[in-house]
Amino acid sequence: MSVLLMQLAGPLQSWGASSRFARRSTESAPTKSGVIGLLAAAQGRQRSDDIGDLTELRFGVRVDQRGTLLRDFHTAHRFVSGEALPVSERFYLADAVFVAAVEGEPELIDELHRALRDPVFMPYLGRRSCPPARPVDLGVHHERTLEQALEREQWRAARWYQRRHRNDARIDLEVLLEAAAEDGPVDNLRDQPISFDPLHRQYALRGVRRGSVKVSNPAVRPDHDPTSVLGGA
Numbered sequence: 001m002s003v004l005l006m007q008l009a010g011p012l013q014s015w016g017a018s019s020r021f022a023r024r025s026t027e028s029a030p031t032k033s034g035v036i037g038l039l040a041a042a043q044g045r046q047r048s049d050d051i052g053d054l055t056e057l058r059f060g061v062r063v064d065q066r067g068t069l070l071r072d073f074h075t076a077h078r079f080v081s082g083e084a085l086p087v088s089e090r091f092y093l094a095d096a097v098f099v100a101a102v103e104g105e106p107e108l109i110d111e112l113h114r115a116l117r118d119p120v121f122m123p124y125l126g127r128r129s130c131p132p133a134r135p136v137d138l139g140v141h142h143e144r145t146l147e148q149a150l151e152r153e154q155w156r157a158a159r160w161y162q163r164r165h166r167n168d169a170r171i172d173l174e175v176l177l178e179a180a181a182e183d184g185p186v187d188n189l190r191d192q193p194i195s196f197d198p199l200h201r202q203y204a205l206r207g208v209r210r211g212s213v214k215v216s217n218p219a220v221r222p223d224h225d226p227t228s229v230l231g232g233a
C-alpha cells in the first residue's frame with residue numbers, strides 16, 4: 001500500500017456531511033467525501049462517473065490548526081423570474097490547516113498524485129468558494145502506512161500559530177482515521193461517498209477512530225543562558 005498526503009489550508013474551508021435545506025453546516029475537519037471529490041475533480045471525472053475505486057481508499061486527517069467557526073448568510077434569486085430564494089445559513093472554518101491522507105494500491109496513488117500536480121479541474125476546500133492558499137500536494141510515501149505518514153509529516157500550521165506554542169518542543173495533534181472492523185465502537189459519520197451524480201447523490205456511514213500524534217515544533221524557543229556570553233576566568 002502507498003499513501004498520498006495533501007495539505008488543506010485556506011482562508012475558508014467547509015466540509016459538510018449532514019447539510020439540509022437552508023442550513024449548510026461544516027464538520028470540524030475535512031470529510032472523506034470532500035477529499036475524494038477533490039481528487040476526482042483533479043482527474044477530470046464528471047459527477048456522474050463511477051468512483052468505486054476512489055471510495056475504497058482508506059482516509060485519514062490530522063488537525064494541524066483548528067481554525068475558527070464562521071457563520072455567513074447567502075441570498076439568491078431565480079435567474080428567469082427574479083424570485084427571491086430563502087436566505088441560507090452557511091458555516092465555514094476560517095484559518096484552518098489540515099493534513100489529509102489516502103491509502104491504497106501504489107498504481108492508483110501514483111495516478112492521483114499526477115492528477116493533483118496537474119489537475120483538470122481546480123481543487124477547492126469543500127466548496128467552490130473556498131480555494132486553497134497553499135499547494136495541496138505533499139507527496140507520496142510508498143513505504144509507510146496511513147498512520148505513519150500522518151505521524152511523520154512536519155507540522156503544517158502557520159508560522160504565527162507555531163510561535164504561539166514556542167515553549168513546547170512537541171505538539172499533540174488530533175488525528176481522525178477511517179476505522180477498521182477490529183477497532184470496536186467508533187464514531188459514525190455519513191461520509192462514505194457512493195455517487196456524486198446530482199440526480200442521485202448517495203452516501204453511506206463510515207466509522208471514524210480518533211487518536212493523536214506528537215510532532216516537533218520548528219518555532220520552539222531555544223534555551224537561553226544569560227551567562228553564556230561571559231568568558232571563563
